[in-house]
Amino acid sequence: MTDRSPYSARLDRIPVSRRSVRTGSSLTSYWEYGSSGEKPTIVMVHGFRGDHHGLEPVVAHLEGFHILSPDLPGFGESEPLAGTHDIDGYAAWLNEFVSAVDLPNPPVILGHSFGSIVVSGALARTGLRARRVILVNPIAAPALAGPRGILTRLAVFYYLMGARLPEPLGFALLRNRAIVRVMSVTMAKTKDRELRRWIHDQHDLYFSAFGTRAVVLEAFKASVGNDVSEFAADIVDRTLLIAADQDDITPIAAQHLLVRRFPDATLEILPGVGHLIHYEVPEQAAELIRRFLAEDPE
Template structure:
C-alpha cells in the first residue's frame, strides 16, 4: 500500500501509468477507487495519481474540520513527495472543491483543470445550515442514516444499480466523524468564481445530463468563466458521471488530456 505522511497522517494513494501526470480527487463519501474505470482505460497514456482523501478509504481523518484547503495542501504534499512539479488536477463533486482550493493555493502546479459534477459557488446560509444538520445527523444517528438518503441523489440509474450499490458500500464504510468533518469543511469553502475568471489554463468541465446536485446550469457557469474552457455533458448520467457512464467520460477526458500531452 502506497502512503505519504502529511502532518503525521498516512494518506493512501494510487500511482498508476506513465506520461502526463493527472491528479484525481474523489467525491464525498467515496474513495480513490471511484476512478478505477478511468485508470484502467487510460493509464497506458497518462500517469494517474489518485489519493484517498482524509477520512475516506484507507486514509485516516486527523483532527478538525476537513477544510478544502487542507485537502489541497495534502494533494500538494503528495505531488512534492513524488517530485511532480505540475499536473492536470481534477475532481468530482467535493474533489472539485478541493481542486479549486489547490488552484487557489498554488496555480503554478496546475497544468490543466478538470471539474466534474461540481460547482464554483460557496454555500449560502441555507446550504451551510443543511450541511451542519447532516453533520449532526451522522454523529447522532450513524453513517447509514446519511448515506441511504444521499445515494439516490447521486445516480440517474438509482441506488440499486451496480454503481449505486458500490457508492452505498463505500459510504457505509465512512465513519460518522469523517462525514461530519467533510460536511463542515465543504460548508466553509470559498467562492471560486473570481478564481476561475483569472485562470488562463486549459479547463474541462464535465457534468452528467441528469445531475440534480450540481446541474448542467452550474457546469455552464464554470465553463463561461474560463476562456476557452470545454463543456461536456454526459448523456444518461447523474452526479457520478465518471462511474455511471465511464466510456463517455473517458472519451472526453482522453481528448482533453491528449491535447495537453
C-alpha cells in the first residue's frame, strides 16, 4: 500500500496548512491550499465515507487558487455533529463553516458525489450564497429508484447490520477491506494498472475513517434518501455540473434531466470515466473548472 499520489509532484508545489474551526458545537478540521489572491476561494466538500484527501488530485491541478477543503463532520479528523447526520444537519454545518472561516467574499463551492447533495441542500435551505457552484459526479436522481435500486437496498441492509451487531463485529463489517475493495473495483474505470492500484490504496486508507457506527449509518441514509434534483430549482447561483458517461451511481440520462432543473446551469460530460472523476481525470475536471471560473465577470 502506498499513499504516494500520481499527482504528488503537482500537489507538492502548493502550500498547505491544516486548520480547525468550531462549527456549532463541534470542531471541523480543514486544509487550506494556497493563499487568497486574485483568484476566488473554492470551498470543497468531499463524498460519502471519504475525507479531504479524495479531492487532492483536483486541488493539485488548480495551482494558483485558494482552496479550503474540510473533512465532513464525523469523518476524517472532524468531530461528529451534535445532532443527526442528515442533509439538514450537514447543510447547516456547511453554512456555519463558510461563515466561520470569515471570507471577504462568497466563495466558489464545489461538492463531489454525496458532497453535491450537501452543497445543494445548503444553498437551497440555509441562505448560503456562492460566487459560483460546481458539482462533480452529482447525485442526480433517487438512489432507491430505477435499475440500481436493488443494489442500494442491499447496501442499506449492510449498513443496518453494521450498526446493529455488537460493536467489535459491527466495526469489523463496516471496515471490511474485502467489501471496500469490491466497491473500489466496481467504480474504477481506468485501464491504467498503476492508477487503479493507487485508487484502491486510497480507499483502503481513507474509506473507513468515520467516527462512529451511528455517524456512517446516518450519513448513508442521507446519501440514498436525498439527491440534488430536489434542491436544484432553488439554487440561483451559476452552476457547473461535471458528470461521467460511465457513472454507476447516476446514469447519464438523469444528469441531462438534472441540468434542466437549475435556473442557470451547464452540464459537461467526461467520456470513459465513472464515479471517480476526482481520481481518474482530475486534470480534465480542473480544466473545466478553470474555464467556468474564467467566465466570471467579477
